[in-house]
Amino acid sequence: xxxxxxxxxxxxxxxxxxxxxxxxxxxxxxxxxxxxxxxxxxxxxxxxxxxxxxxxxxxxxxxxxxxxxxxxxxxxxxxxxxxxxxxxxxxxxxxxxxxxxxxxxxxxxxxxxxxxxxxxxxxxxxxxxxxxxxxxxxxxxxxxxxxxxxxxxxxxxxxxxxxxxxxxxxxxxxxxxxxxxxxxxxxxxxxxxxxxxxxxxxxxxxxxxxxxxxxxxxxxxx
Amino acid sequence: xxxxxxxxxxxxxxxxxxxxxxxxxxxxxxxxxxxxxxxxxxxxxxxxxxxxxxxxxxxxxxxxxxxxxxxxxxxxxxxxxxxxxxxxxxxxxxxxxxxxxxxxxxxxxxxxxxxxxxxxxxxxxxxxxxxxxxxxxxxxxxxxxxxxxxxxxxxxxxxxxxxxxxxxxxxxxxxxxxxxxxxxxxxxxxxxxxxxxxxxxxxxxxxxxxxxxxxxxxxxxxxxxxxxxxxxxxxxxxxxxxxxxxxxxxxxxxxxxxxxxxxxxxxxxxxxxxxxxxxxxxxxxxxxxxxxxx
Numbered sequence: 001x002x003x004x005x006x007x008x009x010x011x012x013x014x015x016x017x018x019x020x021x022x023x024x025x026x027x028x029x030x031x032x033x034x035x036x037x038x039x040x041x042x043x044x045x046x047x048x049x050x051x052x053x054x055x056x057x058x059x060x061x062x063x064x065x066x067x068x069x070x071x072x073x074x075x076x077x078x079x080x081x082x083x084x085x086x087x088x089x090x091x092x093x094x095x096x097x098x099x100x101x102x103x104x105x106x107x108x109x110x111x112x113x114x115x116x117x118x119x120x121x122x123x124x125x126x127x128x129x130x131x132x133x134x135x136x137x138x139x140x141x142x143x144x145x146x147x148x149x150x151x152x153x154x155x156x157x158x159x160x161x162x163x164x165x166x167x168x169x170x171x172x173x174x175x176x177x178x179x180x181x182x183x184x185x186x187x188x189x190x191x192x193x194x195x196x197x198x199x200x201x202x203x204x205x206x207x208x209x210x211x212x213x214x215x216x217x218x219x220x221x222x
Numbered sequence: 223x224x225x226x227x228x229x230x231x232x233x234x235x236x237x238x239x240x241x242x243x244x245x246x247x248x249x250x251x252x253x254x255x256x257x258x259x260x261x262x263x264x265x266x267x268x269x270x271x272x273x274x275x276x277x278x279x280x281x282x283x284x285x286x287x288x289x290x291x292x293x294x295x296x297x298x299x300x301x302x303x304x305x306x307x308x309x310x311x312x313x314x315x316x317x318x319x320x321x322x323x324x325x326x327x328x329x330x331x332x333x334x335x336x337x338x339x340x341x342x343x344x345x346x347x348x349x350x351x352x353x354x355x356x357x358x359x360x361x362x363x364x365x366x367x368x369x370x371x372x373x374x375x376x377x378x379x380x381x382x383x384x385x386x387x388x389x390x391x392x393x394x395x396x397x398x399x400x401x402x403x404x405x406x407x408x409x410x411x412x413x414x415x416x417x418x419x420x421x422x423x424x425x426x427x428x429x430x431x432x433x434x435x436x437x438x439x440x441x442x443x444x445x446x447x448x449x450x451x452x453x454x455x456x457x458x459x460x461x462x463x464x465x466x467x468x469x470x471x472x473x474x475x476x477x478x479x480x481x482x483x484x485x486x487x488x489x490x491x492x493x494x495x496x497x498x499x500x501x502x503x504x505x506x507x508x509x510x511x512x513x514x515x516x
Contacts, residue, residue, distance in 0.1 A: 002223050002375045004249045004368030005263050007397075008333045011270045014324030015286070015436040017336045018383075052434035052490070055286050055507075057327050072270075077327045103383070125381045126335055 010127050010221070012071040018104055019049065019056035022123030024076060025220040026106060027065020029131055029143055030119050032217035034112035038066055041090040041110050047103040049123070050094035059092055062106065066090075070220075071127065115213075128221065137179050137188035143220035145174055145192035150205060150214035154180060154187040158210065165208075166193070169201045186212065223248050223372045227414055227468045230369060234410040241400070241410050242362035245369035264364045265357065267331045271320070271343035274330045278319025285325035287507035289432065290441045294319035309352040310452055317344035317448040321441040333364075334371045334380040334393055337429075337436045340444030341394035342367055345402050345451050359405050367401035370417055377469065378476030382429035382488040385479025391440075391447035392424030392475065396468070398447075399454035408459050416458035417468040423450045425471070426478055428486035430493025433504030439494055 012021040031037070043062055045053050053059060057076065064079035075082060083090060097105050102122040109118040120133040131141040134149060141147055148166075152158055159178065166173060174192040197216060205214045224230040224245070234244045250257045277283075281295025297315040305311040320340035324330045330339045346363050349355065371380065374393045379385035399420035400413045408416065424447065432438045464471075485492030494500050 001252055002372040003253060004223070004245065004260065004365060004372060007368040007371035007375065007380075008264055008267050008364050009331055011267060011329065011331050012336065013327050014330050014336050014339075015327060017332045020327070020336070021332065048434065048489075055433055055435040055437075057286065060327075072329055074327075074329055125383065127332060 006126070010071055012127065013057075013061075013074055013076045016056045017127040018123045018125050019053060019058045020061045020076070021071040021127035022104065022129045023049070023058045023061040023106070024065040024069065024071045025127065025129045025143055026108070026121035026123065026131070027062040028068070028070065028220045029121065029129075029141065029217045030108040030110060031066050031068055033117040033119060033134065033149070033215055034110045034115045035215055036112060037068065037086075038088060038090070038110040038112050041066055041088070041108065042093070043090065044093050044095040044097065044107040046095055046097040046101050046105040046107075049104050049106055062108065063090060066108070066110070134188070139177070139179065139188070139190050141190060141192075141217065143217070145194070146196045146219050147217040148189075148191040148193065148197060148201070148205070148214060149217060150189050150191075151186050151212045152189065152208070153210040153212070154185045155210050158187065159189075161208065162189070162191070162205070165204050166191070166197070166201065169197065169204060171195065171197045171201055223252055223376075224369060225373065225376045227370065227373050227417060231410040231414050240362065240366075241369060241404055241413055242365040245365045249365075249368075260365070261361050264361045264368070267333070268357070268360055268364060270329060270331050271333075272347055274320045274323045274328060275316045275343055275347055277328060278321075278323040279315060283322050283326040283328065285322070285437050286327070287433065287435055287437060289435070289503065289507055290325050290437045291322050293441070294322055309348060310449070312352070313344045313348035313448050313452060314445045316348050317341055317444040318441060320344065321444045325437045325441060333367070334375070334397065335382070335390050337382055337440050338390035338394035338444065338447065340441070341391060341447045341451060342398045342401070344444070344448045345398035345455075346405065349402055349405065353406075355405060363401040363405040366404045366413065367397040370397045370400045373469070374472050374475075377472045379479055384487065385476065386427055386482050386486055387429040387443055388424045388427040388475050389479055390429065391443045392421060392427050394444070395424055395447040395451040395454070396421040396472075398451040399458070402451065402455045403458050406455070406459055412458045412461075414468045415463050416454045418464040418466060418471045419454035419457055419462070420451050421468065421471045421475060422464065422466070423454070425475055428482065428493045429488045430486060430495045431488065431490060432495050432500045433507060434488065434490040434495070
């Protein structure tokens with residue numbers, strides 16, 4: 001369903017809704033994976049992102065998103081300088097992610113303290129985005145909900161436990177998707193929720209002994 | 223939201239309402255949000271649009287590649303052309319201004335996209351300033367523009383990569399033409415004719431940006447897109463009708479987009495981007511961008 005506010009919007013730093021606003025949104029979601037600003041980031045650009053990214057400020061927009069700037073924040077223009085001044089390490093590489101990858105695809109790999117995560121995101125037009133892979137697990141996240149991602153041992157009843165825990169904390173689940181890694185027994189869960197879950201939810205989830213890690217990706221679009 | 227402009231026009235006429243009213247009611251029902259909240263969001267967009275116009279006409283902006291910038295100010299200062307010191311000239315300059323801000327990584331409203339973001343603010347704020355039209359009427363006009371854009375998104379496309387420039391500045395011209403026609407007192411059916419008149423004029427328009435950057439010809443296509451919208455508004459308000467309904471013109475735009483060779487859909491593989499000069503400039507400017515970043 002098309003909304004008037006999708007058409008008259010988003011408010012954004014130019015010049016391209018896909019190469020700038022969408023790129024920033026992918027950066028924002030990646031920031032959520034490590035729970036804050038990275039120490040080290042490696043960014044691999046594919047297709048049109050690689051070919052015309054610099055002229056569109058795609059590099060600045062991704063780093064800006066990783067710093068927590070939203071698509072309408074004019075600090076995006078100087079995001080590379082800001083990151084350098086803060087002593088952060090980042091590198092860019094042009095690559096081919098796969099032959100049939102979307103023309104605007106990026107893989108972002110982040111280190112923050114002991115955390116190491118990566119994701120692949122696509123910018124699919126008019127500022128809309130899709131995260132298609134996290135740490136090698138296929139997924140689909142579009143950033144229109146607050147999203148909890150977690151990796152847990154694949155034990156019986158884990159979904160029920162998590163659903164109950166969220167309900168007890170007053171969080172309503174919009175969607176829940178589960179995928180398993182081919183290489184091991186871990187389960188990867190993506191839970192889209194209606195309201196922003198608080199710190200309590202994260203702390204409660206982390207107390208479950210079979211939850212390996214969990215993070216909250218805040219919503220990035222209407 | 224409506225999938226056909228004809229349905230919205232029929233409802234508006236049957237209920238004695240404007241298209242902006244029926245569009246806001248449909249949006250309110252779809253999103254379960256009060257109309258006042260939607261109007262507030264549209265007003266925030268209007269404020270950003272106006273800010274981009276004001277920033278752009280000053281003329282001290284430079285794009286990433288240096289290919290565009292300063293032309294809005296040039297147009298504002300000129301007294302040579304047949305349109306000098308007219309509302310029409312003002313609208314052209316405003317369209318350039320917003321796109322120059324966009325190319326310089328300034329803040330704009332993607333309406334419908336960043337590449338076509340100059341047309342709607344230029345036409346609406348240009349006319350409103352000249353005629354002393356207030357905020358509420360401008361916000362309503364944005365709702366009508368959103369309705370038209372939503373119909374285009376549903377029936378055709380709003381992406382240059384999918385449908386060429388006819389889907390970006392062409393759609394923007396249709397949105398601006400319809401919105402301003404309502405703002406100036408046109409009937410819902412006149413709004414429909416304005417959309418058809420504007421959109422038909424951009425059928426087949428390819429997306430061929432140099433180096434793939436939203437700069438050249440995009441900045442200028444926004445000015446000419448605004449000119450097409452102005453022509454459509456003038457005709458529609460005079461009672462000129464276009465025999466093919468807007469929905470069918472939009473359908474044809476979608477069909478042409480689907481048939482369009484990939485070289486003409488934002489890939490910089492054809493059109494102006496692939497001319498000898500286009501290739502040379504893109505090569506030079508991209509090198510320049512790398513240097514300025516280093």
